[in-house]
Amino acid sequence: MRFDMYGGPGVSQGAGENVFRDAEKQYQFHRDQIIRQRNGHAHGTRLVTRPSDLSSLVDLRDENTWSFAASTGSEPTGVARHDIMLLNDFNNEEAQERLPASAFTFPAHPGLVIIPGAISSTVQCQLIVDSLCVYPEPPSNTNHTLRYGHLPGLWHAATLPIPPNRKNLGGKERRDSDAEALRLSFKLTVDGPLGAKIAAKRAIKVAQEDSSSKFNKSVVAGGQREHDHDLAYKRQEQQEQQQHVSDHQSEGMPCPSQIPSSLWVRDGPGPSAKQMLHKLRWSTLGPQFNWSAREYEDGSTFRPLPSILRNLSVSIAEAVTELWELDAQDEEHLRMPSLPNSDSTAGLTLSTCECNETHWTINSALSLDSAHKRRQRRRPERPFSPDAAIVNYYREGDTLGGHLDDVEADMEQPIVSVSLGCEAVFLVGGKSRDVKPTAVLVRSGDVVVLAGHARKCYHGVPRIFCDRALPPALQNELQGLPSVLEHIAKSRINISIRAVK
Numbered sequence: 001m002r003f004d005m006y007g008g009p010g011v012s013q014g015a016g017e018n019v020f021r022d023a024e025k026q027y028q029f030h031r032d033q034i035i036r037q038r039n040g041h042a043h044g045t046r047l048v049t050r051p052s053d054l055s056s057l058v059d060l061r062d063e064n065t066w067s068f069a070a071s072t073g074s075e076p077t078g079v080a081r082h083d084i085m086l087l088n089d090f091n092n093e094e095a096q097e098r099l100p101a102s103a104f105t106f107p108a109h110p111g112l113v114i115i116p117g118a119i120s121s122t123v124q125c126q127l128i129v130d131s132l133c134v135y136p137e138p139p140s141n142t143n144h145t146l147r148y149g150h151l152p153g154l155w156h157a158a159t160l161p162i163p164p165n166r167k168n169l170g171g172k173e174r175r176d177s178d179a180e181a182l183r184l185s186f187k188l189t190v191d192g193p194l195g196a197k198i199a200a201k202r203a204i205k206v207a208q209e210d211s212s213s214k215f216n217k218s219v220v221a222g223g224q225r226e227h228d229h230d231l232a233y234k235r236q237e238q239q240e241q242q243q244h245v246s247d248h249q250s251e252g253m254p255c256p257s258q259i260p261s262s263l264w265v266r267d268g269p270g271p272s273a274k275q276m277l278h279k280l281r282w283s284t285l286g287p288q289f290n291w292s293a294r295e296y297e298d299g300s301t302f303r304p305l306p307s308i309l310r311n312l313s314v315s316i317a318e319a320v321t322e323l324w325e326l327d328a329q330d331e332e333h334l335r336m337p338s339l340p341n342s343d344s345t346a347g348l349t350l351s352t353c354e355c356n357e358t359h360w361t362i363n364s365a366l367s368l369d370s371a372h373k374r375r376q377r378r379r380p381e382r383p384f385s386p387d388a389a390i391v392n393y394y395r396e397g398d399t400l401g402g403h404l405d406d407v408e409a410d411m412e413q414p415i416v417s418v419s420l421g422c423e424a425v426f427l428v429g430g431k432s433r434d435v436k437p438t439a440v441l442v443r444s445g446d447v448v449v450l451a452g453h454a455r456k457c458y459h460g461v462p463r464i465f466c467d468r469a470l471p472p473a474l475q476n477e478l479q480g481l482p483s484v485l486e487h488i489a490k491s492r493i494n495i496s497i498r499a500v501k
Ligand SMILES: O=C(O)CCC(=O)C(=O)O
Pocket: 390, 392, 400, 405, 417, 419, 426, 459, 460, 461, 494, 496
């Protein structure tokens, strides 16, 4: 499914119109239907994932692929690596411990900084849990809000464990029990546009009731039932361990562990909670974004940007500020004539330039030394002060079409974008779709900073790799949360943190 959530002029229009679109097509997920023949008759079909050409995908953890990527592109790609120091604990504003990390810049995309593994697996786990269980809760809007109103308890309604007596059943009984559990999964009490109004009213009431509820025991429709929901416990455990007041508590919005029976019932007429979770595409933190008007709304209530996201994005933006302030002259070097396609063995040259950074440059390509000479470093006018984030949810086949984020009041403020879950292809091009984009593989825990020139450039996500294993450390971290692990192993979450007002 193509995921053009941004609407308006920022969205790709159709086939063959530009080089950005061509790159998107190169990476997009396709399944071919293979028809099996037996005795000259069609005998069943099989879906096979069409292999993509990943030869120019830049994998920043693999030095070899840099040279390959650089040699196949027609633009001067090249990558420079820089040593930076990053905060380790974003929960605690007092924490000072910094760990060394690598940040990468791209001469062809000044202002783009990528920091692989910037977020520890513990913090990734916390952000994944919050993105699923907390951030889509009211008062945040999601892509479902327009049609169904707010959907409190969505995660819980979608992941309610199968009845425990199932374990003692065998064979057919077990299958019947599974079918029963599926049939009994929670469904919305409303459907269709009319339902939205009803749902919205109910949701407000339920949210008010919920805001006084705490973790653990749940009451579900059709009688009293207790269940130790893994998320609720994990969050409580985390809070106790870290002895810090959670964002949600301090901001008066706990993660609800109740499934409001006015919204979710076992045999409602609307879609099931599982389907709704499956179709969750975005939620907003901070001022709500009106997708049709393409503007941030004034006045509507919203969930403030959680402090972990503010701390994380501010400290990362600070750690790489030196790398992204570039002046207009840099755009000059971007207009240098394209390099002829070098042969695939051309590779990269390792060099240390006058700024003491180590660069891999394309042989006989644009000299980074000269790029640096043209560059005059400039401090941003004001420090990064984020107040909002868009949380994007992707499943296999979902894409985010090439777009510009150009509705924020101050475009000098960067966007700090956190990848969680499955690997993805991140495309970043130029100010028009005619600039050939660079494709970078982003993994769980990687952070992309779009600042300076790159802040005003087209970017998008044409591919999610749901068939690749999650990093072992993250799997380990999610061991106690089977439903979260199962979900995130087949999906990707991106949190792009920004200053909108
Ligand atoms: O999912 C991503 O990595 C990119 C998200 C993005 O570009 C956005 O939210 O504006």
